[in-house]
Amino acid sequence: MTSLPNLSSEYAEVFPELVKAAAPAPTPEPQLVVLNHELARDLGLDPEWLATDEGIDFLLGHRLPDAATSVAQAYAGHQFGGYAPVLGDGRAILTGELTVDDQLVDIHIKGSGPTPFSRPGSDGYAALGPMLREYLVSEAVHAQAIPTARALAVITTGGTILRETEQPAAVLVRTGPSHIRVGTFQYVRAQNDLELLQRLTGYSLQRHYPAATGENPGLTLLAQVVEHQAKLLSDWMHAGMIHGVMNTDNMTIAGHSIDFGPVAFLDAFDPNAVFSSIDFAGRYAYGNQPVIAEWNLARFAEALLPAIMQPADEQVMSQDEAIREATEAVVTFRHIYSTTWADRFNRRLGIPQAGTAELGTDLLEQLRAADADFTSFFANLADVARTGTIPEETSPELSTWYTQWLQLQPDADQVAALNPVYVPRNHLVEEALTAAVTDHDFSVFHTLLAAVTTPYERHDAFAHLEQPASMAYSLNYQTFCGT
Ligand code: AMP
Ligand code: MG
Numbered sequence: 104m105t106s107l108p109n110l111s112s113e114y115a116e117v118f119p120e121l122v123k124a125a126a127p128a129p130t131p132e133p134q135l136v137v138l139n140h141e142l143a144r145d146l147g148l149d150p151e152w153l154a155t156d157e158g159i160d161f162l163l164g165h166r167l168p169d170a171a172t173s174v175a176q177a178y179a180g181h182q183f184g185g186y187a188p189v190l191g192d193g194r195a196i197l198t199g200e201l202t203v204d205d206q207l208v209d210i211h212i213k214g215s216g217p218t219p220f221s222r223p224g225s226d227g228y229a230a231l232g233p234m235l236r237e238y239l240v241s242e243a244v245h246a247q248a249i250p251t252a253r254a255l256a257v258i259t260t261g262g263t264i265l266r267e268t269e270q271p272a273a274v275l276v277r278t279g280p281s282h283i284r285v286g287t288f289q290y291v292r293a294q295n296d297l298e299l300l301q302r303l304t305g306y307s308l309q310r311h312y313p314a315a316t317g318e319n320p321g322l323t324l325l326a327q328v329v330e331h332q333a334k335l336l337s338d339w340m341h342a343g344m345i346h347g348v349m350n351t352d353n354m355t356i357a358g359h360s361i362d363f364g365p366v367a368f369l370d371a372f373d374p375n376a377v378f379s380s381i382d383f384a385g386r387y388a389y390g391n392q393p394v395i396a397e398w399n400l401a402r403f404a405e406a407l408l409p410a411i412m413q414p415a416d417e418q419v420m421s422q423d424e425a426i427r428e429a430t431e432a433v434v435t436f437r438h439i440y441s442t443t444w445a446d447r448f449n450r451r452l453g454i455p456q457a458g459t460a461e462l463g464t465d466l467l468e469q470l471r472a473a474d475a476d477f478t479s480f481f482a483n484l485a486d487v488a489r490t491g492t493i494p495e496e497t498s499p500e501l502s503t504w505y506t507q508w509l510q511l512q513p514d515a516d517q518v519a520a521l522n523p524v525y526v527p528r529n530h531l532v533e534e535a536l537t538a539a540v541t542d543h544d545f546s547v548f549h550t551l552l553a554a555v556t557t558p559y560e561r562h563d564a565f566a567h568l569e570q571p572a573s574m575a576y577s578l579n580y581q582t583f584c585g586t
Contacts, residue, residue, distance in 0.1 A: 107161060108148055110171035110199030113207060114281070117306060120299055121287065122174035125196050127164040127274075128216025128227070132261025135159055136231075136273070136545065137238055139255050146203055146255075146278065153256070162256050162276045164198040164212055171199035175218035179293060180286035180352030181402055183386055188293055190286060190352050191220030194227040197282060207310065209282055210255075213237070213275045225585065230270035231259055232536040233364060233586035235548060237275050239535065240363040243527045243555035249338040250331075250359035252279040266586060271540065279359060283307055285328075285403045286352030292406035300410045311357045319419070321411035324356075325432045329400055331358025333439035336396045341447055343369035343477045343526065345389045347379040348584055351399045365582035368526050369477040370571045372470040378529070380581045397436045404429040451481060451521045453488060453513035462507060469501045476571040478526050485519035523558035525565060527551065529580050530572035 115122045140150040152158045160166035164173050175192035182190075196215045200207040214229025221227045238254035245251050256276040264272045283303070291300050301320075308315060308324050317323030335358050339346060346353070347365030355361055367378035374390025382388070387395060411425040412418055420428070448463045449456050470480060487493060493505045531551050538547040554565040572580070 107166065107168045108201060110168050110201060110210065111207070112170065112172045112174070112199050114176075114197065114200065114209075114283075115172050115174045118299075118303070120294070120296075121177045121291070121303075122197075123177070123191070123219040125173060125175035125192070125218040127173065127196055127212065130163055130165070130258075130260040130262070130274070133159050133163060134259045134261065135162075135256060136259055136539075137235070137254075137257040137548075139238075139242070139253070142253050142255055142278070146201055146208060148201075159258060162212070163258060163274060164196055164215060167198055173198045175220050176282055176287070177220070177290050178284050178286035178352050179290040180284070180350050181289075181399070182350045182352070183382075186289075189220070189290070192218055192282075193221040193225055194218070194229060201278075207281065209279050211252075211277050211279065211282060213277060214260075214272065215274055226264060228260075228262075228264045228272045229275065230264060230266055230540075230586055231257070231273040232270065232540045233583075234273040234275040235536050235539055236366070236532055237277070237363045239527050239532060239548070239552055239555065240366050241277065241360075242552060243558065244342065244344070244360055246556040246558050247338070247342055247523055249342060250335060250357070252277045252359060252361045279355070279361065280357040281307075281310060281355070282361070283310075283356040284352050285354045285356070285399055285406070286350070287356070288403055288406035289351060292409070297409050297413060300407070301414065304407065304410045304414075307356050318414075319411060319428075320414050321407045322428055322432060325400075325404055325407055325411070325429060326435070328356055328358060328403060329432055329436050330439055332396050332400060333393075333436045334358070334443050335360065336393045337440055337444040337447060339392060340389075340444060341451065342523070343372075343389075345369065345376060345378060345387070346392065347382065347387055347582055349387050349392060349395045349399065351402050354396070354399050354403075364584050364586055367529050367580065367582050370528065370577040371474040371574065372467070372477040372480075373474075374471070378580055378582045380583050393436075393440050396440075397433065400433050400436055401430075404433050447521075450517065452484070452508065453515065453518040453521075454508070454511045462504070462511075466504055466508075469498070469504055473498050473501060474574065475501075478523065478528070479569060479571060481522035482524040482569070484513075484522060485515050488513040488515035488518050520559060524561050525554035525558045525568050527555050528568070528572065529582075530576055531568060 143150040173196050177191045180190045195213045198210045217227035234257050241254040258274045260272045262272045263269045304320050312327040345367045353362045365379040376389040377385045412420045535548040535551045538544040554568045
């Protein structure tokens with residue numbers, strides 16, 4: 104490739120009020136440590152070229168086509184329930200958008216140095232370990248067909264940063280359908296600028312939900328975001344994923360997953376599982392996630408209210424009516440979430456849809472009582488369906504459950520196709536990151552990446568990646584934000 108990829112800066116052009124120019128900090132000695140060849144090709148980028156000095160400069164945002172302006176995006180957000188009026192990209196930059204199959208795809212870099220939104224005391228950088236974690240988790244989540252930001256590359260900068268100890272600094276290059284968040288709408292709402300709110304509403308609908316119909320763009324957008332986030336939450340729950348920081352600035356309008364800093368995965372099934380070192384009250388505990396998503400959507404509805412009342416020049420609705428309509432839209436979350444979740448549960452169990460709800464509820468109770476490993480339990484179900492043999496050392500209650508389930512003649516192939524064998528288990532992620540960062544050995548990372556990106560196919564070579572951590576490890580495990 105001789106010319107630079109064709110990046111646009113549509114968002115920055117349409118919303119000058121919502122961006123600040125931001126250039127990436129110099130990188131003394133950049134080194135490409137992971138590159139997603141498959142994603143690069145899907146984006147129409149040449150992976151060989153991306154690995155050249157010029158390609159790395161492009162990925163780092165140092166060398167962009169003339170048409171692109173790199174920016175930091177403004178947003179507000181409820182963080183752990185408390186409202187922060189100005190957050191914005193404090194350590195990330197949107198370098199531009201690629202057009203792929205007529206869709207815009209953001210190229211976004213994280214850990215690129217301070218921006219106009221960096222708060223005092225936060226340096227704008229990221230450490231290698233956490234950027235590798237984001238890479239692994241994004242790709243694992245994508246492999247389970249969950250909408251997510253994708254990871255294109257991790258590049259060490261040659262610099263070091265101080266966290267608890269001195270760490271190599273790195274940049275994650277990620278992609279996504281956009282980085283418009285619930286927090287972006289909250290930021291706009293606080294500006295008291297109706298025209299801007301109407302414009303962002305129309306833009307978001309057109310960019311993410313062009314097929315959606317409805318007379319009131321605010322209500323139409325709200326309904327779409329509620330639906331997509333409800334389905335996303337069902338996906339997270341089925342994956343045993345604990346996002347860890349479901350602040351409104353981390354919930355996207357496109358309904359995909361972003362920002363995996365403190366993410367963790369369940370070992371033993373426990374609705375109260377919390378791993379984030381700062382989540383003292385368990386606000387973002389595994390079992391609380393759907394409730395929090397709905398709470399966040401209520402904040403989205405509040406931000407949208409003026410646009411719902413007044414979609415164009417004319418006011419079409421009173422505030423009371425707008426609140427009533429918006430509330431109705433938000434509470435559909437519960438129904439969409441529960442039906443999506445239950446439907447998926449039945450499919451994971453390979454059983455017909457009707458009359459099996461009790462079997463599902465009963466199973467979760469038994470898993471919890473037995474401290475059963477969430478991923479292994481489901482990963483082993485296909486064998487049980489195939490052989491009809493209940494695993495040894497099963498509790499009497501679970502044995503009863505297996506018997507009832509087997510009577511329904513579950514479809515073993517369907518069970519195998521929907522229950523991942525390999526997920527980024529917390530202890531495996533830590534091992535992979537330690538080997539990469541401390542020993543400069545990326546083989547552990549690549550083996551884990553290979554397993555979690557082909558999550559449904561059992562391989563002998565990956566047998567060790569099926570083992571859960573010890574209960575003691577799991578109970579003491581912690582994850583961190585802003586790393
Ligand atoms: P998060 O909860 O990780 O999504 O981050 C919340 C906010 O903190 C965002 O506005 C980030 O840009 C900002 N932030 C996190 N870590 C840093 C850092 N090292 N330097 C500057 N800003 C940061
Ligand atoms: Mg964030």
